[in-house]
Amino acid sequence: MIKSHRLILAACFSCMLPFGAFSEVPIVDDSENFALLEDQQEVLEQPIARQQADFPENDEESPLAYDEPEAASNTASNRDNAALLDKIQNLQQEVQELRGQLEVQAHDLKLLQEQQLAFYKDLDSRLHNNSPVQTAKKDITIDKPEPVKKTTSINNPTPVPDRVPASVSGNAIHANPADEQISYLAAYELIKNKKYDEATNAMQTYISQYPQSGYAANAQYWLGELYMLKKDYPKAIEHFEAVLQQFPSSSKSAASLLKIGYALAASGKNNEAKQRLQQVIKNYPDTNTAQLATTKLRSLDI
Template identity: 35%
Template sequence: MASAVALAMLCFVASPARAQETTRLSLAERVSRLEQQAQNQNQGTALVNQLVALQSQLQQAQGQIEELQHQLQELKDKNKAQYVDLDARLTRLEGGAGATAANASSTPAALHDAAPGTAAAASTASAPASAATVPQPAKAAAAGTNAASAAPAPTISADEQAAYDAAFKALRAGDYVTASRGFRDFIQQHPSSALAPNAWYWLGESYYVTMNYPVAREAFQRLLTQFPQSEKAPDALLKLGYCQLELKQTDAGKATLQSVISKYPGSKAAGLAQERLRRLNAPAG
């Protein structure tokens, strides 16, 4: 009987201890769970931050792509405008040369752009249509006066003409590498030819249309230095200014364009120079 009472008392004493231990284990588990939840939340926050950072980088990349696309479109538009300008010039010059060939059988074969003396030959060849109304003495006097004042037209050999025409044909076809090589070879072989100023000019154009502005600038400058009285001088000076502007030499480019206006007033080159200066000086926006 006594032993039974002792056992009961022992169980009674042990029960609170077990209950306390159970409570401790429960609290530890709860703390562990809370810590795990906090850790999961931190990881989720880190993932969210990484996602936000990636989205920001993606937006920046998209902005850069759009800017590059815009710059590429501007370059395409500029190149197209230059090509259209060049094609228009070639078409006008080719048409003028065709009329000269039809009216003057003594003109050298197919000068696609006006060589020195070609314009004079064309006007002389077309003179008979109106000269029929001029009395014979007057015509004789006029002929004597023209013969005394007109300088002899420079001669162009068949080799010069063939080499020049081949380079110009490549230029018209858009083969600018072959054209530039052909014009350079022509200049080296015929530096004093009557076609040399034209060759320098179209050499510069072949580089300008491909946006090789430093080399184009050199070609236009050489024409102006060696042949300042050439019919190509106004256009060469204009394109020199364009090259300087493209190379970010703004002050020099503006000065060159102003020089075109002062040296060649009333010319088409002067009109283009005025228009370019107007756009350069126009307020932004």
């Protein structure tokens, strides 16, 4: 019995040991750790809050960025736009004038080529057919031994050779465009070299020598341009009018009419200038000259 009681007590004591072990396990309180984490979070949150305070959202700052008066900004932009528009119009006018000059020079070059070709053809025909002057001389020498000289002393054949070569040489000069071409190109070269006084004299000499030549209209036009440079507007108008009256089908007609409008406007005769410019637009529509006339009309209306 005693042994049995001991065994029972020992068994009970062994069963109670685990409960004792479990009761001695320490209880961990994480509240302090949470408190530290919260403090650290507050410390970390403070710089972020400061950064947010230092850098507010862009939506709140945008009105401050445009704090200038709206009227002042509109006025400045309008001035800039007006200045830019004036520059563009001036550039367009310069481009149109350059195009007109290119067209004129292209026409002049074509005319020179045609006349040069005609000159070479005439020269070639003379070389193949022997010169007309030589044939005339041969004909004259043939006419000398006529029996009329023996029978009658009234008809003297000696003046005949003197008159015939004179007429032949005169026709040869008029048929040969080389002199006209050389004289005109020499005068035009003076214009390109800006020797305006010499060019004026050369063009006037050319017109007096070759009033009906193929370059007469060009010479009259360039005389008008030269007098425009000298601001002698009445003489400029006189030469431009000569192109319109004497050479109405010339390529210089449109430019001459336009320059008459320019000269009248420069002389203060705006009403007459407007009439001439309107004639340019009417007579030469859809051309660069008409565009220049339109631009000039707008400037006169301002």
